[in-house]
Amino acid sequence: MPQVLHKITDCVKNDAPIQAAAACLRRGELVVFPTETVYGLGANALDPSAVEKIFALKGRPACNPLIVHLAEPAQARRWVREWPQSAEALAAAFWPGPLTLVLPKTDDIPPQVTAGGPTVALRVPAHPVALALLRAAQVPVAAPSANRSGEISPTRAEHVLRSLGERIVEVAMILDAGPTQVGLESTVVSLVGEPRLLRPGQLSVQQIEAVLGRPLEPPDDVAESVSLPSPGLLRRHYSPRTRMELVNAADPAELADRAAKGERLGLLTQSDAPVPSAVMVQRMPGSAVAYAARLYDVLHTLDTLGLDRIIVDLPPTGSDWQAIHDRLARAAAQD
Ligand code: TXA
Ligand code: MG
Numbered sequence: 001m002p003q004v005l006h007k008i009t010d011c012v013k014n015d016a017p018i019q020a021a022a023a024c025l026r027r028g029e030l031v032v033f034p035t036e037t038v039y040g041l042g043a044n045a046l047d048p049s050a051v052e053k054i055f056a057l058k059g060r061p062a063c064n065p066l067i068v069h070l071a072e073p074a075q076a077r078r079w080v081r082e083w084p085q086s087a088e089a090l091a092a093a094f095w096p097g098p099l100t101l102v103l104p105k106t107d108d109i110p111p112q113v114t115a116g117g118p119t120v121a122l123r124v125p126a127h128p129v130a131l132a133l134l135r136a137a138q139v140p141v142a143a144p145s146a147n148r149s150g151e152i153s154p155t156r157a158e159h160v161l162r163s164l165g166e167r168i169v170e171v172a173m174i175l176d177a178g179p180t181q182v183g184l185e186s187t188v189v190s191l192v193g194e195p196r197l198l199r200p201g202q203l204s205v206q207q208i209e210a211v212l213g214r215p216l217e218p219p220d221d222v223a224e225s226v227s228l229p230s231p232g233l234l235r236r237h238y239s240p241r242t243r244m245e246l247v248n249a250a251d252p253a254e255l256a257d258r259a260a261k262g263e264r265l266g267l268l269t270q271s272d273a274p275v276p277s278a279v280m281v282q283r284m285p286g287s288a289v290a291y292a293a294r295l296y297d298v299l300h301t302l303d304t305l306g307l308d309r310i311i312v313d314l315p316p317t318g319s320d321w322q323a324i325h326d327r328l329a330r331a332a333a334q335d
Contacts, residue, residue: 006021006173006174006175006176007176007177008034008129008175008176008177015132015136017173017175018129018132018133018136018175019136020173021033021133021136021137021172021173021175022133022136022137022138024172024173025042025043025044025050025133025137025139025141026044026137026138026139027172028043028044028047028049028050028053029043029050029172029173030042030043030050030053030054030057030170030171030172031043031133031171031172031173031174031175032146032157032160032171032173032174032175033129033130033133033143033175034127034129034130034157034175034176034177034178034180035069035125035126035127035130035143035180036097036098036125036126036127036130036180036181036182037098037125037153037180037182037183037184037185037186037201037202038145038146038153038154038155038180038182038183038184038185038296039145039146039153039154039155039156039157039159039160039180040069040125040130040141040143040144040145040146041054041057041058041143041144041145041146041160041171042069042133042141042142042143043141043142043143044137044139044140044141044142045066045068045109045110045113045139045140045141045142046108046109046110046139046140047110047139048110048111048112051066051110051112051113051142052112053170054066054142054143054144055112056170057164057167057170057171058144058147058148058149059148059149059150060144060149061149062115063115064115064144064149065113065114065115065117065119065120065121066113066114066121066142066143066144067100067121067122067123067142067143067144067186067188068109068113068120068121068122068123068140068141068142069122069123069124069125069130069134069140069141069142069143070122070123070124070134070140071124071131071134071135072124073091073092073095073096073124075140076091076101076103076122076124078106078108079105079106079108079109079120079122079140080103080104080105080106080120080122081103081104081105081106082103082104083103084103084191086191086195086212087101087103087191089211089212090189090191090208090211090212091124093211094203094207094208094211095123095124095126096124096125096126096127096131097124097125097126097203098123098125098126098182098184098185098186098187098201098202098203099123099186099187099189099201099203099208100121100122100123100186100187100188100189100199101121101122101123101189101190101191102119102120102121102122102188102189102190102191102192102198103119103120103122103191103192104118104119104120104192105118105119105120109140113142119190119192121188123186127177127180127181129175129177133175145185146160146163146164147159147160147163147164148163148164148165150238150239151163151238151239151240151241152238152239152240152296152299152300152303152331153184153185153238153296154296154300155179155180155183155293155296155297155300156178156179156180156297156300157174157176158300159296159297159300160174161174162300162304179293179297180293181293182201182202182292182293183292183293183294183295183296183297184201184202184292184295184296184323184324184327185199185201186199186201186203187199187200187201187202187203187204187208187323188201189208189216194217195208195212195214195216195217196216196217196218196219196220197216197217197218197219198219199219199326200322200323200326201323202288202289202292202323204319204320204322205319205322206319238327238330238331239330239331239332239333240299240300240302240303240310240331241303242266242302242303242307242308242309242310243308243309243310243332244309244310244311244312244328244331244332245309245310245311245312245332246311246312246314246328246329246332247311247312247313247314248313248314249271249313250267250269250311250313252273252274252275252276255267255275255276255279255311256276256278259276259278259279260278263308263309264278264280264305264306264307264308264309265278265279265280265307265308265309265310265311266279266280266281266282266302266305266307266309266310266311267279267280267281267282267310267311267312267313268282268284268295268298268299268302268310268311268312268313269281269282269283269284269312269313270283270284270285270286270291270313270315271313280302280305280307282298282301282302284298284315288315288320288321288324289320291315291321291324292323292324295324295327295328299331312328312332314328
């Protein structure tokens with residue numbers, strides 16, 4: 001186990017764990033910390049060997065770059081070669097918050113952070129513990145979601161423990177502030193060339209376009225692409241270990257039939273229609289914000305039950321639901 005799993009209830013009244021975690025980061029150690037989206041696995045972004053520990057611990061492909069987290073929007077300019085008006089406008093509108101901006105990097109950002117690429121992803125998270133840690137560390141913090149590569153992101157410290165398993169000993173500290181609020185990873189926008197959506201998130205395309213005053217380019221179609229603009233676009237990503245099946249309006253009779261044949265089934269549904277008692281049902285909220293906040297927690301829970309299948313009754317479509325559909329499709333992808 002890591003040396004300390006700290007329950008943080010009030011980081012203003014008691015900042016000793018924050019100071020200790022900041023010291024770990026400065027020494028080149030790894031710290032798990034909450035953000036408003038998901039828990040992150042942080043290292044000093046300016047320390048290449050600390051950053052390499054993240055890749056080793058997650059089993060993350062070296063071609064997948066990391067997001068650099070900052071305490072203040074004003075710090076962003078220090079790490080990029082260009083800070084266009086679009087970056088200024090988006091940062092002013094949405095930072096701190098669940099938005100990541102990709103821009104051309106300066107030489108001060110080590111290539112280990114950016115997978116050797118010329119751009120860096122930056123974000124100022126909106127979580128008091130994350131912000132207190134970033135301020136205390138006084139260094140930019142590279143942090144992917146704190147899960148093994150390819151698995152669903154953690155929205156609770158317990159999910160981190162489960163996903164990292166025995167390798168949790170490689171983490172110096174975990175700051176546990178309870179469940180995260182947003183529940184899905186940040187929206188990623190590239191401002192290299194035409195503004196382009198790289199990963200949808202709760203912050204919608206419409207909200208971003210309203211600030212930019214122009215449409216966002218859609219994600220590149222990367223299915224056949226060799227060099228991925230953003231490996232978060234890999235088709236299978238964010239998956240539970242249990243196989244998932246996406247359906248439109250699950251049929252209770254068919255579920256009963258399958259359960260009777262011995263299939264152990266989980267079901268995520270927004271409907272309150274009766275479900276056969278053998279099926280582990282999770283009733284999902286009607287609003288997209290509440291659905292996103294619960295989704296990974298529910299998938300983590302169902303994933304511990306040794307089910308054969310997790311069936312998801314697809315939620316409505318529409319811009320509020322884009323990121324949820326994106327993550328559900330990736331979680332269910334077979335390759
Ligand atoms: O909400 C979040 O973004 C969370 C919290 C911890 O901040 N972090 C997160 O990190 O989800 P990660 O590593 O799981 O996802 C980062 C995404 C990946 O899809 C990665 O490929 C993309 O951002 N990315 C990072 N740097 C990039 C770059 N320079 N160019 C394009 N995409 C980049
Ligand atoms: Mg991730």
